[in-house]
Amino acid sequence: MKKVLIISYYFPPSGGPGVQRVLKFVKYLPQFGWEPTVLTVKDGDFPARDESLLKEIPENVKVYRTHIFEPYDLYRRLTGRTKSTAIDVDNINKNKKKSISERLAEFVRATFFIPDARRFWLRYAAAEGKKIIDNENPDIIFSSSPPYTCALIAMRLKRYAQKKGKDIPWVSDFRDAWTGYLTTPDRWAIPAGIDKKYERDTLKHADAVTMVANGIKDDFDSKYPVISKDKNYVLIRNGFDLDDYKGINGSNLKNNKFTIVYTGSMYGKRNPYFLLETLAELVSQNHIDKNKIKLIFVGRCGGEILNYINKSPLKDPIELIPYVPHSESIKYLLNADAMLLLIDEDKYSKMILSGKVFEYLGTSSITGKPIIAIAQEGEAADLIRETSAGDIIHHNNKKGLEETLLKYYNRFFENNNTFSVNREKIAQYDRRLLTKKLADTFNNLRKK
Numbered sequence: 001m002k003k004v005l006i007i008s009y010y011f012p013p014s015g016g017p018g019v020q021r022v023l024k025f026v027k028y029l030p031q032f033g034w035e036p037t038v039l040t041v042k043d044g045d046f047p048a049r050d051e052s053l054l055k056e057i058p059e060n061v062k063v064y065r066t067h068i069f070e071p072y073d074l075y076r077r078l079t080g081r082t083k084s085t086a087i088d089v090d091n092i093n094k095n096k097k098k099s100i101s102e103r104l105a106e107f108v109r110a111t112f113f114i115p116d117a118r119r120f121w122l123r124y125a126a127a128e129g130k131k132i133i134d135n136e137n138p139d140i141i142f143s144s145s146p147p148y149t150c151a152l153i154a155m156r157l158k159r160y161a162q163k164k165g166k167d168i169p170w171v172s173d174f175r176d177a178w179t180g181y182l183t184t185p186d187r188w189a190i191p192a193g194i195d196k197k198y199e200r201d202t203l204k205h206a207d208a209v210t211m212v213a214n215g216i217k218d219d220f221d222s223k224y225p226v227i228s229k230d231k232n233y234v235l236i237r238n239g240f241d242l243d244d245y246k247g248i249n250g251s252n253l254k255n256n257k258f259t260i261v262y263t264g265s266m267y268g269k270r271n272p273y274f275l276l277e278t279l280a281e282l283v284s285q286n287h288i289d290k291n292k293i294k295l296i297f298v299g300r301c302g303g304e305i306l307n308y309i310n311k312s313p314l315k316d317p318i319e320l321i322p323y324v325p326h327s328e329s330i331k332y333l334l335n336a337d338a339m340l341l342l343i344d345e346d347k348y349s350k351m352i353l354s355g356k357v358f359e360y361l362g363t364s365s366i367t368g369k370p371i372i373a374i375a376q377e378g379e380a381a382d383l384i385r386e387t388s389a390g391d392i393i394h395h396n397n398k399k400g401l402e403e404t405l406l407k408y409y410n411r412f413f414e415n416n417n418t419f420s421v422n423r424e425k426i427a428q429y430d431r432r433l434l435t436k437k438l439a440d441t442f443n444n445l446r447k448k
Contacts, residue, residue, distance in 0.1 A: 001030070001032065001033060001035040002033060002034050002035065002139040002140070002442070002446070003035050003036075003037060003136060003137065003138040003139050003140075004029065004032070004034050004035070004036050004037070004039045004138055004139065004140040004141070004142050004442060005037050005039060005129070005132055005133070005136070005138040005141050005142065005155050005247060006022060006025070006026065006037065006039065006142045006143075006144070006151045006158070007039045007125065007129070007141070007142065007143040007144070007153050007157075008039075008040055008143070008144045008150060009040065009041055009044060009118055009121065009147050009149070009150055010021040010022065010040075010044075010046070010144075011023065011038060011040040011041075011063070012050065012053035012054045012056065012057060013046075013049050013050060013051045013053065013054055014044060014046040014048070014049065014050070014053075015046065015047075015048035015049050015050030015053065015323060015325070015326070016046070016047055016048045016050075016265075016323075017264065017354055017355040017356055017426055018139065018146075018175060018355075019050075019053065020241075020355050021144065021173075021175060021212075021238055022038075022144050022429040023053060023056055023057070024239070024241055024434075024435065025435050025438060026038060026057065026058065026061055027056060027057075027058060027241075027431075027435075028431060028432045028436075029435055029438070029439060030434035031057065031432070031435075032382055032435065032436050032440075033439065033443075034140075034439050034442060035061075036061055037061070037063075037132060037136055038061060038062070038063045038064065039064050039066070039125060039128060039129055039132060039153075040064070040065055040066075041061065041065060041066060041067075041068045041121060041125075042065040042066060042067055042068070042232055043067075043068070044068060045072050046071040046246075047265075047300065048300065048323045050111045050323075050325050050326055051325075052190075052325040052326065052327060053325075053326060062136075062210055063097045064128055064132060065178070066121070066124040066125055066127075066128045067124045068118070068120060068121040068125075068206060069120040069121075070117070070118075070120070070122060070343075071113065071117055071120065072117060081371065083249065092273070104327065106185065106186070109185050110185035110186055110187045110188070110191060111187070111188070111191050112191075113185075114187075114191050114194050114195050114198070115147070115149060115152070115178070115195050115198050115199075115295070116146065116147040116148055116149055117146035117147075118147035118149040118150075119149045119152070121149055121153070122152055122153055122328075123155070125153045126153055126156045126160075129153060129156075129157040129160075130157065130160050133157060133160065133161050133164070133166070133168070134164075136396050137166075138168060139167055139168065139169075139442070139446060140168065140170075140171060140442045140445065140446070141154050141157055141158055141161075141168055141169070141171070141173075141174065142154075142170075142171045142438075142442075143169040143170070143172050143173060144173045144175065145172070145173065145174055145175065145176075145178070145316070146175065146178075146183075147197065148178055148199070148202075150171050150173070151202045151206075152197075152198060152202075154170050154172065154206075155170070155201065155202060155205055155206075158170045166255070169207040169208070169445040169446070169448075170206050170207050170208075171206065171207065171208045171209070171210055171438075171441060171442070171445070172202055172203075172206035172208075172209050172210070173209075173210045173211070173236075174209065174210070174211040174212070174216050175211075175212050175238075176216070177215070177216050177220075177292065177348060177351060178195075178199045178202075178219075179192070179195050179196050179199050179223070180219075181348055182269075182344060182346045182348050191273075191430070195244045196223075197399050199223070200223075200224055201353070203220055203224055203227050203228065203231060203343055204227050206231075206445075207232065207445055208231075208232040208233075208234060208441055208445060209231055209232065209233050209234070209253075210234045210236045210438065210441065211233070211234075211235060211236070212235075212236070212237055212238050212353055213235075213237075213352070213353040214235060214351070214352075214379060215348075215350050215351020215379060216351055217233045217235070218351070219351065220233075232445075234437070234441050236434055236437050236438055236441075237353070237358065237429055237434060238353065238354065238355040238357070238358045238429075238434075239250070239355075239358045239362075239429040239431040239433075239434045240358045240359050240361060240362030240363075240429060240430065240431065241362075241430075241431040242362070242431075243428065244326065244327065244330050244359075244362075245330060245334070245362065245363070245366055248327060248331045248334060249279060253335055254274060254336065254439055255294070255337055255412075257291075257292050257293055257294040257317075258292060258293050258337050258338075258343050258408070258409050258412040258413070259293075259294045259295075259296060259335070259336055259338075260293070260294070260295050260296070260336065260337065260338045260339070260362050260372065261296045261298065261332050261335070261338075261339055261340065261444045262281075262295075262296070262297045262298065262299075262337035262338050262339070262340040262341075262342065263298040263299055263329045263332060263333060263356060263359075264298075264299045264354070264356045265299050265300045265301070266297065266299065266300075266301045266305050266342070266369045267300075267301070267302035267305065268302065268344070269344040269345050269346055269361070269390055270295070270342050270343070270344045271302075271308070271342070272295075272309075272340070272342065273308060274306070274374055274395055274398075274401065275340065275374060276308075276309075276312050276314050278294070278401045278402055278405065279295075279314055280312070280313050280314055281402075282402060282405060282406065283313070283314070284313075284350035284371065287402075287406060288405070288406070288409055290314065290316065290317055291317075292413070293317050293409070294317050294319065294363075295314070295317055295318045295319065295340075296319045296321060296336075297318065297319070297320050297321065297333060298321040298323075298324060298329055298332050299321075299322075299329075300322070300323055301320065301438065306320075314402055322438040329359075330359065330363070333359065333360065333363040334363060334366070334367060336363075336367075336369055337369060337408065338369060338370050338371070338372050338390075338408050339360045339363065339364070339369065339371045339372065339390075340371075340372050340374070341356070341357065341360060341369070341371050341372065341373040341374070341375065341380070341384075341390075342374055342377065343373065343374070343375035343378070343380055345376060345395045349375065349376045349378050350376065350377065350378030350379060351378065351379060352378065352379075352380060353378075353379045353380050353383070357380050357383060357384075358429050360389070360404070361384075361387055361426045362429075362430060364387075364389045364390065364421050364426070365389075365421060365423045365427070368417065368419050368421060369417075369419065370389065370390040370391065370403070370408060370419050370421075371384055371389050371390030371391070372390060372391055372392065372393070372408070373390060373392045373393065374393050374394075374395060374401070375393075375394070375395075376394060376395065377392075377394075386422070386425055387421065387425040387426050388420060388421055388422040388425075389421050389422070389426070391404045
């Protein structure tokens with residue numbers, strides 16, 4: 001078995017979509033001749049925790065957990081938030097009016113947390129990683145970002161190995177774009193320049209770059225055309241794991257109300273406002289009976305979204321479910337009559353292709369239920385069309401959303417659930433097949 005050192009901040013007991021990609025790679029890599037060793041944090045300030053995911057780590061996989069200094073406690077104190085507040089859902093909305101303490105905290109974050117707030121893990125992870133290189137002799141280093149600090153750790157370890165006379169290729173994986181992305185703080189000139197240098201150095205020194213969406217490559221191409229033209233880019237989408245759908249009790253029960261389910265976080269521009277406004281009008285026009293619909297939002301919500309929901313005329317049909325273990329999230333999807341996908345209305349929207357999209361696709365393949373995607377044109381929309389898995393409605397297409405909602409609402413009460421999804425197209429996004437593509441990437445690098 002060849003060995004790969006995997007560097008990832010998000011790893012069980014971390015929950016949320018970011019953990020799934022690396023966890024499934026770890027699960028399936030041994031089937032393709034690669035033994036993973038994981039370097040992660042001991043007590044991370046995770047937006048969500050899911051202890052049940054610990055069971056998915058293969059018993060023979062070594063997991064090294066190191067100390068990390070997490071500055072978000074200081075951030076919470078500056079902004080008057082409780083220790084349990086998830087920073088991401090309350091602070092990514094750049095358009096909301098912020099207090100003086102919030103603006104001060106944002107300035108600190110943008111000026112000193114470069115490339116991100118996990119940078120204080122670098123020292124601890126690099127020290128442990130050097131020991132792993134000395135003792136385990138990995139054949140490949142693989143880092144998964146964000147956080148982008150993981151790429152800096154991998155870069156430091158690659159250089160350490162070179163000084164020791166070891167040529168260890170490094171694969172830098174990206175689930176999101178880096179500088180200038182919708183989650184990037186608004187940095188002033190000097191910290192912005194430092195952040196761009198980190199990004200440029202990563203592309204320069206990584207032996208291969210894997211990413212979940214073509215738009216990430218396009219973004220790197222536009223920023224660093226000289227470096228990018230010779231870079232080994234490999235598209236490895238997120239996916240779904242058929243094992244996640246097995247043995248879930250109570251799935252596929254017949255609902256007595258037309259039920260739309262959304263799973264994941266909602267914050268900032270990723271919100272249900274357009275859906276709720278359109279539904280409220282259909283209710284007021286007596287096209288939809290408020291007592292015959294149900295909206296289930298599973299996951300974490302930003303404060304401004306909770307306030308909106310509480311004031312909405314559709315408050316009663318809405319059920320808010322806090323973060324649940326991954327298997328419970330899948331169960332809600334299996335019981336849905338339609339799945340709601342929300343893609344931020346932003347200049348980067350075209351490249352947003354989260355793991356949730358593929359779990360929706362996996363669910364659609366099993367149940368034959370549609371995805372209602374409120375999204376601009378981009379890779380998510382292309383994927384849904386490619387797989388015939390649902391409808392894409394642009395944020396300003398009110399008539400289109402009305403027609404889509406009425407179509408599935410009426411079909412539900414007519415017991416007409418005919419929906420032809422392309423299961424063959426969806427099958428190519430099985431996590432096991434995607435892991436084989438990663439293993440092939442490793443093998444190709446070792447041949448050079």
